[in-house]
Amino acid sequence: MKEKHGFWLHHIRSSKSSVSGFFYLPECDCSCCGETMRMEKDICPVCGAIMDKEIPADIQKEIDAFSADLKKGEVEDTQFTQVIRKVLQKETGSK
Numbered sequence: 001m002k003e004k005h006g007f008w009l010h011h012i013r014s015s016k017s018s019v020s021g022f023f024y025l026p027e028c029d030c031s032c033c034g035e036t037m038r039m040e041k042d043i044c045p046v047c048g049a050i051m052d053k054e055i056p057a058d059i060q061k062e063i064d065a066f067s068a069d070l071k072k073g074e075v076e077d078t079q080f081t082q083v084i085r086k087v088l089q090k091e092t093g094s095k
């Protein structure tokens with residue numbers, strides 16, 4: 001079986017008391033299978049991917065863009081999961 005490597009994408013919640021306008025939740029999605037976990041693990045319990053990959057720059061850019069919009073109040077934090085799915089599809093589709 002080929003070894004898979006991935007990274008966790010944490011869900012975010014907007015927060016008026018936070019300087020950045022949001023904070024990261026313990027819940028996160030696996031970049032390989034897209035399953036949502038209640039917290040980070042070293043290996044994805046669903047697909048077995050080793051979670052040691054850095055978040056790719058283009059995905060980090062999406063997250064930064066989303067959090068900037070979130071701070072401006074232009075998006076809802078609940079939309080973040082959709083954004084995650086979109087960037088994950090890009091990630092898995094580019095292989």
Ligand SMILES: [Zn+2]
Pocket residue numbers: 030031032033034035044045046047048049
């Ligand atoms: Zn997985």
